[in-house]
Amino acid sequence: MTSRDAPIDAVLRDTPLLSAASDDTIRALARSSRWRTLEKDEILFVAGSKATNVFAVASGTLRVFTSGPGGTEPTLALLSPGDLVGELGVLDGIPRSTSVGALRRSDIVEVPAAAFR
Numbered sequence: 001m002t003s004r005d006a007p008i009d010a011v012l013r014d015t016p017l018l019s020a021a022s023d024d025t026i027r028a029l030a031r032s033s034r035w036r037t038l039e040k041d042e043i044l045f046v047a048g049s050k051a052t053n054v055f056a057v058a059s060g061t062l063r064v065f066t067s068g069p070g071g072t073e074p075t076l077a078l079l080s081p082g083d084l085v086g087e088l089g090v091l092d093g094i095p096r097s098t099s100v101g102a103l104r105r106s107d108i109v110e111v112p113a114a115a116f117r
Helices: 008-013 023-032 087-092
Strands: 034-038 043-045 053-059 062-065 075-079 099-102 106-112
Touching: 008 023, 008 053, 008 106, 023 106, 053 087
Parallel strands: none
Antiparallel strands: 034 106, 043 099, 053 106, 062 075, 062 099
16 A cells, blocks of 8 residues: 555654544645655755645655755755645745755645645
């Protein structure tokens, strides 16, 4: 079974932040969500961009990074299946504080900000 064989609601339920949400809430989020595949080195979002979606990692590995001195991009965190990313910007309405990209091919669930709020 691949990650895309799993129902979207199961992927959302597997994230710690949403694990205690009601079944109705998870179903509503799942109806508004869609699958997305990132290829290796593809950027999901960049620091400073508007937070329009939240993402749940279903497979693969994502890297959270920032721009450092001299063009460096220090890694702040690695995200794996079950992790959620982008929720802070959606909840507080400020631009993204970090960038996120795929270290390898990754399947994610994209939840629109309006549904997540």
